Amino acid sequence: MRVLAYLWALPTTLVGAVLALVCVAFGARARWVQGACEVHGGGIGRLVARAPAPFGFSAITLGHVILGVSAAELRRVRRHEHVHVRQAEVWGPFFLPAYVLASLWQGLRGRRMYLDNPFERQAYRAESRPDRKSAPP
Template structure:
């Protein structure tokens, strides 16, 4: 794809998901007096708040913003299917998983959160989560529909 086309599509995606990104910025900034640190991640195409002080651990993406309880996004995590006992597979890099969600947000914009909840929320049943895990493993397939499942 032509670089100008890629730039325009990314810009449209950023604008389309601004409402979600604003929620992420509010949450991230709220954690800063308690130790959260903000930074831009070119790799994840997002503003990342590392060391976010609340929650069970892990990360959450809101638009082009990632709220992360770890020191960075290089932490390794289990996939949803592995955690649910459906299959055994290697851990994935947390940042790769969250980058898939950034791309999903940029395509779905304000529709992402209602669709995410409708599809099962934070669970192995959610095709958005399974696609993010697939992307973290392979670097491909962040969109959950229109692909063929590859046997591992």
């Protein structure tokens, strides 16, 4: 079943893999952590870490690839990002369009496009809970 989950999420993972390769070309490091490829640091990581809102962020997950500004930030947000990994495994090739449409829908309703997005709400809920099944140890 895990192989199917990786295959189903592969279209999203490929987007992440392309971005990961660009980050690695600019000095980022990659490693396999809890079933996902974590990429952090390098020139792009430093640039994103210093970017003003809304362009700056700690990490972004695309399928089984998690791009983070630093190893420390990846540790801090790992539980949240792994919820997005699981979401990509459930939604497969529809994850990115569904995520974008969910954000747009929230915006059209006058809500916050990021924080009120149901995918983010699920991730933040998991992040605030003590260890659970949806959160890797």
